[in-house]
Amino acid sequence: MVNSLEGLNFRALFNTSSDALILTDKVGRIIESNHAVRLLLGFSSTELSGQMIESLIPDYYRANRYQDRFGGNGNAKKRAADLGSNLTAPHRDGTQRQIEIYCSDLHDYFLVKLYDIGERILRNQRVSEYAESQRAIVEQSVAGIVQTDLQGNIILTNHCFCEITGYDQRQLLNMNLMALIHPEDRRRHQTLFARLVAENSPFTIETRYVKSNGEVSWVNISGSRINDAYRQPSRCVAVVIDITERTLTALALQASEERLRLAERAANLGIFDIDLTDNSVQCNQRVLDIWGFRADEPLNCRKFLAGMHPEELPEQNLFTPEHIDYQKLDEYQDEYRVIHRQRHTETWVSVSARKFSDGEHEKRVVGIVQDISKRKVSERDRQQSDAAMSTLLKHQVAAQTATAIAHELNQPLAAISAYGEVARQIVDGGAINVEQLNRALNGCVQQAQRAGQTLHKLLKFLQISEINREPININALIEDTITLSRNDGYGGFTTHLQLLQGLPPVYANRLQIKMVLANLIRNGVEAMRGEATYQAKPRIILKTGIKNNTVLVTVQDLGPGLDTETAKHIFDPFFTTKLSGLGMGLAISRALIEANDGLLWWDADNPAGTVFHFTLPFES
């Protein structure tokens, strides 16, 4: 072996080379291999010597006749890899190594150089796989990707970008990116693109594209610049995402939120949401403010109902949360007063709610609450002025009537007075003129008769003497009258009814009894209003019962009551304790009850408030 190598220099070179070197003779028998071969293939020089080179790299030598290769036809220097061959050499451990060989003709020997290309191939493979996957990613990306030159001419696009723009690849490759952008957005885009090219400052904007079909789509564009190997700007890449749907949704959402906010603010709307499965309530600040709840306290229906004004609840104590069966109502609308829990102020609210189901069961009630106090106050003012107007009108009518009555009665009275004085004068004078006296006395009698007739005509006209009587359910009449009185404009009141059930019908004039009841209720309410401790909602107690085979109706207020001096005169015509009143109410009431064969009286023995009783006969 030493002999086969010329000189020490070559041997040293051969042994220490980092390249794997194998020395063969002209027929390819291995003479010697160096240390690098051992590192590459695991075989030592001793193990390899004497073997044919083909045993190491069979594919290559099988395909290329050794003689052809090394037979001096000049191809020897050609690298196998250049021929596209993928050579493998067996390692000692049985695995294959990817190699490349290079042969040098040393006259008597061939020097075969083995390059380990395994790593490089792997790397190449990785690179190409990477590039491939990149391409795939780019191509399959749900984002549009577009590459342009520094002027914005498109040089590469992916599928998604085509979809976003509506153009195909071929069309796009002939276009400038700017042509895609909505005319209104171009200026801004141009500025950003110029800055990207000049200063390499990437940008992300949301802008509009005009698609091939003319539609406008919203896109998010992220642009960046790519430098070439010499770090000179070469092209630009943009990632484009279609955000039309998102943008439109967002815009719509924004608009509807804005609208709701505006509406909420404008109408001062409270919004609540009741979960029917556990009766818990979610609501906004406005609702909390009205009811006076804290923002952090857990809320339920019962708490809300507890905030309702007690007078809003019907008299019968049936009104418990369980009775508000929201589930029976598709839509619920009501107006009532709410008492603020801390401040104890009242707010009129209008509530409208609607139930929502999950398909099978009603699960939620969602509704709005509106503060309508202002409207209520103006309504009340109007009602009061209406009431004042009607009182004025009644006074006017009463005054007119009284004037008419006065004139009709005054004429005969004036005549009687004159005749009477004439008669007295005759008697006083001593010398009696019989003819004159006769005339005077006749005049007196006739005029007195005339006055009486006038009264009868008047009463007939007012139809007080003749009344239309019918069997009446007095309890129902009382309830009717309460309803009537509530709408009469002199303010709200509550009633406490103790009506004896199963009473036989009374025989009376419905309208007149109604008038009497309404008058007594009104007196009671006004008495309690006038009291020092002003009661906003006076309570009137109404009872029915039986007394001496007649029905006994009792109307009681809890006002200051009557002193005995006042009580003496309450039934006198034109007696009144009110600032504005004719003082006819009780007088007329008594007359009406008496006309219906009943009695009306004041109860002197009652300690609390004022009590009036009246009786009416049963139907015989």
Added chain:
Amino acid sequence: MIDNDMTIFIIDDDPAIRDALTLMMEQAHFAVESYSDGRAFLDQYRSEMRGCMIVDLKMPDLNGIEFQEELNSRGIRMPIIFLTGHGNIPLSVKTVKAGASDFLTKPVSRETLITSIRVALQEYQNLQIRMKVNQHGRSLVSSLTAREQEVMHCVLAGHSNKKIAQQLGISHRTVEIHKARMMHKIGANNLLELVRIAQVAD
């Protein structure tokens, strides 16, 4: 003293009132005429009628106030006593301002009514006397010649004969003649009487 040619005119649409008041007036020795409404009175009005009127304020057709206006416009100066069913201060003020003598509420007592009538008639009589005097004075003044009237005005202004002669451009003697004739026609014996008559005639 009330003249006995005075008549009480009762104007009321109510026959009973008319009858009773007529009886009362007759008993008080007044001459009475009654009319059912203001129109009837106006139709039968004669200029020699003297006395006072008792008028119901509230009458159909022509009411008391309208009747009063009509009388005023015709220059009928007889006093009016209004009778009304119910006293009404603004209305009474209005009628009295328009010349009503009184405003009484029915039923009215005999005493009140008769007192009121007497006051009204006395006033009416005084008025008539004044009017008669005035008319006499006016007729005296109008009987003077133009020159005599000029002289009278100068005399009333307190000028001396000499100054009057100067003012009117006539002789002192002529002034004296005019003045004497003027005093004679007026029936004034001295300057004081002349002033009194000239005043009522004015």
